[in-house]
Amino acid sequence: MTSSTVKEQIALAAERLFAERGLDGASLRQISAAAGNGNNTAVQYHFGSKERLVQAIFEYRLRDLNARRDALVAERCPNDLRSWVECHLVPALEQSEREGSRYLSFVAKLQQHGRRDVLAHLSPELLAPTHRFRARVGALLPGVPEPLRAHRIAQATAFSVHVGAEREQSRARDERVLPYAVHVGDLLDGVVGFLAAPVSAATLGALDTPMPYEAALPLHP
Template identity: 55%
Template sequence: MPVVIPSTKEQIVRAAERLFAAHGLDGISLRQIGAAAGNGNNSAVQYHFGSRDQLVQAIFEYRLPWLHERRTLLIAEHRPDDLRSLLDCQVRTLLEHSELPGSHYLCFVDMLRQYGRSDVFEGLPAALRDSVREFQERLGGFLPHLVEPLRARRVAQAMAFIVDAAADRERAHAHGRPVVPFALQVTDLLDGMVGFLKAPASPRTLAVLERTDPAAAVWPAFL
């Protein structure tokens, strides 16, 4: 079987994903990314992507289609009709991705959240943004006990927790550390997330919410 050699752009994207995940957005130069991709041209990254922000967008566009297609396939196969079964499609998709050799994508996303870079979401192609929003709104449909904007915030927080768990697993694989068996992590994470999402809002939370600007209660969407 012939060996498939990644294109120069793909090599740069994968190198950037790995280095950004490890060092943050400002901890590595475009020149260092180009060198890590095996390109001797000091301007290779700028030539292919133009800027750091465009390179960040390229990483999303490289990874997200697979993630969204996989989740869509799981939804079509399992026809989820309750919160747990729908959430399972997201948990399974991200944990499966954490098993991919050479991927640092989930650690990269985790890093962006820590940097507060929710703005990158708005720069994604409309189809990918819509897929994220539609899935999260569908999850919210199983949470009638929560008022808005608390419902959307709770869903977005759950998505962030799942990313954290998947990033930890991806990081452990990268460093050769042991991981929990896949099936156990899926079901245990689901237990925790379903419990978190189904938890009622306390009277105290509702009272604080009434005094809070709705815009301040929004949690940025990722994935």
């Protein structure tokens, strides 16, 4: 067994346990055991800390997800809101359909506990597709003023994560779920409708109240 295989097994075991129990509910010793490693210090040896392990899970998943996103963008040349949303979200939804994947549940759990700090040390290369998505979608929402525009994009992303996580967990419990194509189509309909919804006069009026706000980079699949 190569070192890279051991690290991959640990990362996947950690993804599953973090998804089920949260960051504080899974110890490094439990993760080592779940990965089938008899060495109780295997996580420390390969990753150094729990925070570095969390970052490694993102790095492991985002490389493939981003490659799929780039491929979809190159293939479809998106120029409308739904196309951009589809190119960015579908790879994560595809990932959640794979046997044994708990990635969206893992991300959802981090969102619940406000752990956006885990993104701080990810490389700009891994975050580039998310920045691109925010910029392109933002440009397609000229009728939505800031800070509402950034807030909507962040909220739409968070909603998509939790919807995908719920389906992922239902499938793990062998519960009945909508056919995949219906699930994806309905989610995209809802996200696009939310993003493009007109801003009410009441909300515009509320914007007159000074409020410091900066939308954080969403924890994204």
